[in-house]
Amino acid sequence: MDLQLIRRLSIPADSKVVLCVLDGLGGLANYKGRTELDEASTRHLDRLAENGALGQTQPAGVGVTVGSGPGHTALFGLDPFEFEIGRGALEATGIDFELGPNDLAARGNLCTVDGDGNITDRRAGRVATEITEEIATLLSSIELPDAEVFVEAVREHRFVLVIRGEGLSPEVSETDPQEEGLPPLLVTAKEPAADRTADLVNSFVEQARALIAARDQANHLLLRGWSVRPSLPQLPELWKLRAAACTVYPMYRGLAQLVGMDAIDGGDSLETQFDALKRHWDDYDFFFVHFKATDAAGEDGDFARKVQAISDFDRQLPQLMELEPDVLVVTGDRSTPAMMAAHSWHPVPMLISGTNVRTDSARSFTELECVTGGLGTIPATELLPLAFAHAGRLAKYGA
Amino acid sequence: MDLQLIRRLSIPADSKVVLCVLDGLGGLANYKGRTELDEASTRHLDRLAENGALGQTQPAGVGVTVGSGPGHTALFGLDPFEFEIGRGALEATGIDFELGPNDLAARGNLCTVDGDGNITDRRAGRVATEITEEIATLLSSIELPDAEVFVEAVREHRFVLVIRGEGLSPEVSETDPQEEGLPPLLVTAKEPAADRTADLVNSFVEQARALIAARDQANHLLLRGWSVRPSLPQLPELWKLRAAACTVYPMYRGLAQLVGMDAIDGGDSLETQFDALKRHWDDYDFFFVHFKATDAAGEDGDFARKVQAISDFDRQLPQLMELEPDVLVVTGDRSTPAMMAAHSWHPVPMLISGTNVRTDSARSFTELECVTGGLGTIPATELLPLAFAHAGRLAKYGA
Numbered sequence: 001m002d003l004q005l006i007r008r009l010s011i012p013a014d015s016k017v018v019l020c021v022l023d024g025l026g027g028l029a030n031y032k033g034r035t036e037l038d039e040a041s042t043r044h045l046d047r048l049a050e051n052g053a054l055g056q057t058q059p060a061g062v063g064v065t066v067g068s069g070p071g072h073t074a075l076f077g078l079d080p081f082e083f084e085i086g087r088g089a090l091e092a093t094g095i096d097f098e099l100g101p102n103d104l105a106a107r108g109n110l111c112t113v114d115g116d117g118n119i120t121d122r123r124a125g126r127v128a129t130e131i132t133e134e135i136a137t138l139l140s141s142i143e144l145p146d147a148e149v150f151v152e153a154v155r156e157h158r159f160v161l162v163i164r165g166e167g168l169s170p171e172v173s174e175t176d177p178q179e180e181g182l183p184p185l186l187v188t189a190k191e192p193a194a195d196r197t198a199d200l201v202n203s204f205v206e207q208a209r210a211l212i213a214a215r216d217q218a219n220h221l222l223l224r225g226w227s228v229r230p231s232l233p234q235l236p237e238l239w240k241l242r243a244a245a246c247t248v249y250p251m252y253r254g255l256a257q258l259v260g261m262d263a264i265d266g267g268d269s270l271e272t273q274f275d276a277l278k279r280h281w282d283d284y285d286f287f288f289v290h291f292k293a294t295d296a297a298g299e300d301g302d303f304a305r306k307v308q309a310i311s312d313f314d315r316q317l318p319q320l321m322e323l324e325p326d327v328l329v330v331t332g333d334r335s336t337p338a339m340m341a342a343h344s345w346h347p348v349p350m351l352i353s354g355t356n357v358r359t360d361s362a363r364s365f366t367e368l369e370c371v372t373g374g375l376g377t378i379p380a381t382e383l384l385p386l387a388f389a390h391a392g393r394l395a396k397y398g399a
Numbered sequence: 400m401d402l403q404l405i406r407r408l409s410i411p412a413d414s415k416v417v418l419c420v421l422d423g424l425g426g427l428a429n430y431k432g433r434t435e436l437d438e439a440s441t442r443h444l445d446r447l448a449e450n451g452a453l454g455q456t457q458p459a460g461v462g463v464t465v466g467s468g469p470g471h472t473a474l475f476g477l478d479p480f481e482f483e484i485g486r487g488a489l490e491a492t493g494i495d496f497e498l499g500p501n502d503l504a505a506r507g508n509l510c511t512v513d514g515d516g517n518i519t520d521r522r523a524g525r526v527a528t529e530i531t532e533e534i535a536t537l538l539s540s541i542e543l544p545d546a547e548v549f550v551e552a553v554r555e556h557r558f559v560l561v562i563r564g565e566g567l568s569p570e571v572s573e574t575d576p577q578e579e580g581l582p583p584l585l586v587t588a589k590e591p592a593a594d595r596t597a598d599l600v601n602s603f604v605e606q607a608r609a610l611i612a613a614r615d616q617a618n619h620l621l622l623r624g625w626s627v628r629p630s631l632p633q634l635p636e637l638w639k640l641r642a643a644a645c646t647v648y649p650m651y652r653g654l655a656q657l658v659g660m661d662a663i664d665g666g667d668s669l670e671t672q673f674d675a676l677k678r679h680w681d682d683y684d685f686f687f688v689h690f691k692a693t694d695a696a697g698e699d700g701d702f703a704r705k706v707q708a709i710s711d712f713d714r715q716l717p718q719l720m721e722l723e724p725d726v727l728v729v730t731g732d733r734s735t736p737a738m739m740a741a742h743s744w745h746p747v748p749m750l751i752s753g754t755n756v757r758t759d760s761a762r763s764f765t766e767l768e769c770v771t772g773g774l775g776t777i778p779a780t781e782l783l784p785l786a787f788a789h790a791g792r793l794a795k796y797g798a
């Protein structure tokens with residue numbers, strides 16, 4: 001649904017809507033011809049499927065595999081191609097670094113170079129996170145004219161660089177030559193307005209190199225994905241509601257905050273997440289609950305662990321149902337089939353349960369039932385409008 | 400289908416196409432798990448479903464509930480967002496007032512104001528239609544410089560005001576403050592070209608107020624939805640055919656006339672409507688038949704009456720089948736589930752029967768069978784192109 005149309009038709013209501021995202025939910029059949037959803041114990045989800053309606057979402061169109069950024073942007077109802085979140089901004093979001101309006105972020109890698117300055121390992125042997133933390137502290141001491149520097153370790157060789165200052169531009173080139181045997185590149189401005197930014201970055205890299213050049217490993221660095229805080233439409237304004245994100249992982253909390261949701265403390269498990277929903281039930285109209293274990297297991301190619309993760313979610317579901325949401329949506333941001341040990345382009349199973357749902361013939365929550373479900377196969381961007389329609393939050397169009 | 404493509408590919412043919420719109424056809428399951436279509440006696444529709452093909456239409460996209468205007472615009476193959484019909488124009492259409500090129504229409508409400516001029520009841524206690532008719536006659540005597548005034552009662556407190564004159568503009572504000580305790584607003588021009596219109600309207604309101612101020616109730620009026628006759632693409636030109644509308648209610652006749660259909664007298668029942676088709680069978684290639692009872696019962700929340708309305712349509716259907724249309728489409732403009740007592744966003748059941756239909760597995764005409772029907776779920780705007788393709792009215796694209 002077009003954002004102008006949402007603004008025009010959205011109306012307040014007393015209903016509660018919960019969106020549960022089982023990251024990487026969609027799967028593929030194993031050698032027995034059964035998917036992770038087929039094999040999982042999904043007694044409660046199956047009952048919801050029986051009384052509700054099923055369908056599938058396409059995060060970004062046929063054949064497109066999405067990262068976490070566009071996967072969630074789409075679920076939040078925003079065109080993932082129009083509203084792109086830069087890699088640096090996403091990485092900052094993932095470590096809970098809240099980007100301000102004057103911040104320029106890059107994703108950094110520690111790397112190793114030889115005596116001639118040519119890269120021998122773009123990931124510095126996936127150096128331990130603790131080492132990266134030490135180096136990050138060291139690099140944070142670098143001083144730039146009229147700008148502040150923040151360096152924060154992410155995991156292994158990865159870190160985030162944020163430069164804070166007036167008039168910084170993401171229109172600068174990356175230092176990563178994308179192959180070994182070459183030296184890191186100097187940064188150049190892609191437009192005149194970025195000249196100062198390029199100078200600052202080159203100065204940062206030169207000082208950083210001096211600080212770590214003596215190391216055997218992780219003696220240089222690569223910077224890419226220059227980006228500023230993305231300016232995304234805000235769900236509370238679009239939909240005239242109060243929205244809360246309840247996640248365990250900071251990246252998903254950060255993504256939700258970028259579209260204007262408040263973060264409520266999800267603790268470290270589904271149980272603490274659903275507890276948080278209960279505590280804040282009266283404070284919000286819409287709750288986004290993110291569950292990571294399905295995706296992590298899928299990416300690791302661990303079929304049994306993904307089955308277990310789905311079963312765990314199902315076992316915990318009654319705790320959510322006790323809150324009696326008017327509309328409950330269960331879906332994923334994408335498919336992450338354990339058989340592929342990777343994210344994929346396959347459509348994502350979707351379930352809507354609650355008020356005014358037109359029931360279909362489905363008796364269980366599986367990929368196969370979702371194919372013929374009553375909700376059809378829709379762009380993920382249409383999921384929130386559909387959920388909010390069921391919740392009485394969309395006025396009629398035209399007389 | 401893009402209008403330019405329709406113009407390019409449409410060709411004349413000898414076939415007859417009938418589009419039967421059961422207004423608000425789509426429903427929701429009752430406590431027994433059965434919808435209005437499930438419960439209705441649909442012997443003839445089921446036979447058509449068995450030999451034809453089913454599917455669903457979305458009037459204006461996922462989650463959007465449409466009014467009669469956009470619901471029918473979409474069925475006639477026109478993007479309901481691109482071709483919007485103003486509220487005043489629709490209201491005029493609904494009482495058979497044919498707007499001319501120099502007409503500006505508004506939807507009017509009689510209201511009641513207190514001694515200070517503040518609104519105490521925006522609907523004047525839903526005053527009897529006869530009173531509104533008397534007042535309308537009185538207001539019709541108002542004179543404006545170089546413009547004519549028409550005031551026609553609609554129902555209860557509602558009326559239509561049409562001002563006819565050169566250079567009138569709909570770009571003026573509404574007088575309805577949308578809440579009680581405030582006085583009706585003066586009209587202001589939204590652009591300089593609308594200055595004269597604003598003056599005329601304010602003069603009308605001032606004179607009207609003087610004429611009815613002494614009344615206890617319905618002693619003032621509110622005006623909104625300023626609109627001119629919409630300029631819509633014309634079906635006969637687009638499709639190279641002769642098109643007729645056969646309705647009982649004037650609004651649907653009016654909507655059809657706005658897209659270039661001729662109105663043929665439908666009388667007051669399905670029987671007289673199908674009689675009219677028979678009389679005019681040789682005069683037209685395409686017939687639009689509108690059946691209101693399903694929507695009215697649905698909106699009233701009367702499940703049994705909606706079931707009966709569908710059964711009534713089915714019983715009358717053989718009279719239409721005797722005419723042997725080449726292509727018969729049965730669908731709705733939207734869903735109006737009796738369980739909601741309201742219009743809704745749910746997809747609308749659709750049936751195509753006739754020449755060259757690729758039969759699917761459906762054995763009856765129900766929401767559930769439509770979900771998995773061979774025609775899929777399509778935008779309502781694609782229905783006419785699909786029907787006309789089956790009728791041999793679309794040439795091949797490309798060599």
